[in-house]
Amino acid sequence: MIVDEVTITVEGGSGGNGCLSFRREKFIPRGGPDGGNGGRGGNVFLEARTDVGTLVDFIYQPIYGAKHGVHGKGKNMHGQNAEDVTVRVPVGTMVYDENHDLIVDMDRDGMRFLIAKGGRGGRGNTTFTTATQQAPKLAEIGEPGEKKILRLELKLLADVGIVGFPNAGKSTLLSRVTHATPKIADYPFTTLEPQLGVVRLSEGRSFVLADIPGLIEGASQGKGLGVKFLKHLERTKLLIHMVELATLTTFAELEKRIKTIRNELKQHSEKFLSMPQILVLSKADSAASPSYTDWVKKLEKKGTRVFVISAVTGAGLQGLLEELWKDLSKIREEEKSKPPVVEEKIYQAKVRYKVEKVGEAFYVTGPEIKKWVAMTNFDNFDATERFYRILKRMGVIKELKKLGVKRGDKVFCEDLELDFEDSLEA
Ligand SMILES: Nc1nc2c(ncn2[C@@H]2O[C@H](COP(=O)(O)OP(=O)(O)OP(=O)(O)O)[C@@H](O)[C@H]2O)c(=O)[nH]1
Ligand SMILES: [Mg+2]
Incomplete structure (x- = not known):
């Protein structure tokens, strides 16, 4: 199982300072206290969402801070509370603290967790007025927000699987569109274990791509290597079926190869029948026959979705990724039909002092x-x-x-x- 890991920092906003002030009005020599309270600092929440696929965006934005509360002012004006910040993580994200203790497992869609509390606003001097203390000369400093360094871990489950004969160019595609570095060579069965990589199209648009060892005829009966790994692909949301153009000279041969792989998939599990598939013709730069453009038209007429790519020149890659993303978003949208469970948990320290x-x-x-050290102004005796x-x-x-x-x-x-x-x- 491949695990994606990132380190991020979350920081609640500090509370605004309380104000120390006395009323000053014409003809009233000694006005009473009128210092307002500071506003609350913003909290930082984690929220689990099925439409967030990976942790890759956190590499680009690793720090999440909420704003500070506004300071209180004279005339009993309270400072405004700051807004909360929500950090969206994929469902299944495990959240650890710096000592690698588990804080929370974000395992349900819609689950919200208060991860860094904003500081309470400091009280202004008005609130310290008592029967015996009519002119309090103290105000609190705002409480600092909680700051945490978190380790996020996510077990990667592939969203898209690539299947095809050995040597089709599956690993080459993975290496071109993700940071994965699978072994690539011009002989069959180069890949011996499934390989995963994260595709990132833009912020908020990422998914996991899996490449498995090549399939051959009879794979479902145990021939070759691929069959052992078809199980991995049963849980993906869609499949890329890859056929290479470099050794194809006739349409009949192409049809035969497509059928062979489809048949092996079907033999292995009925699940693959209902899974969306995209046929990808690879190695367009070294196609053995120029007629492949006609083949594409013929296949499309039969209702097959076809993309032609070259991992060497990069042709067709962007279009393919966008198509995959379109399919995935649709599928994730359908999965989201269940209303999310929204819950908040407050993470509190066990020992007081x-x-x-x-x-x-x-x-x-x-x-x-x-907290109390931070909120006290020690220059002030009271x-x-x-x-x-x-x-x-x-x-x-x-x-x-x-x-x-x-x-x-x-x-x-x-x-x-x-x-x-x-x-x-x-
Ligand atoms: N000309 C050309 N060669 C390619 C292209 N993509 C892959 N190749 C070559 O095809 C050979 C096989 O590529 P791999 O990516 O290892 O193929 P695979 O499908 O992963 O193969 P197995 O792991 O054995 O199943 C390598 O020599 C690649 O360099 C392409 O777009 N154009
Ligand atoms: Mg390979």
């Missing part, structure tokens, strides 16, 4: 601690005091005391260094 003593210093760590109160409410002060903290000891709260103050933890 950790308190440790290393040497003479104390360390307090954890996502919530990080805000610093509030930070201590929060630590107390969370039980951090108690834990620190258990470990023997005294006034003046160094306490590191994530990347903030504090000299422990008894007087502040009131």
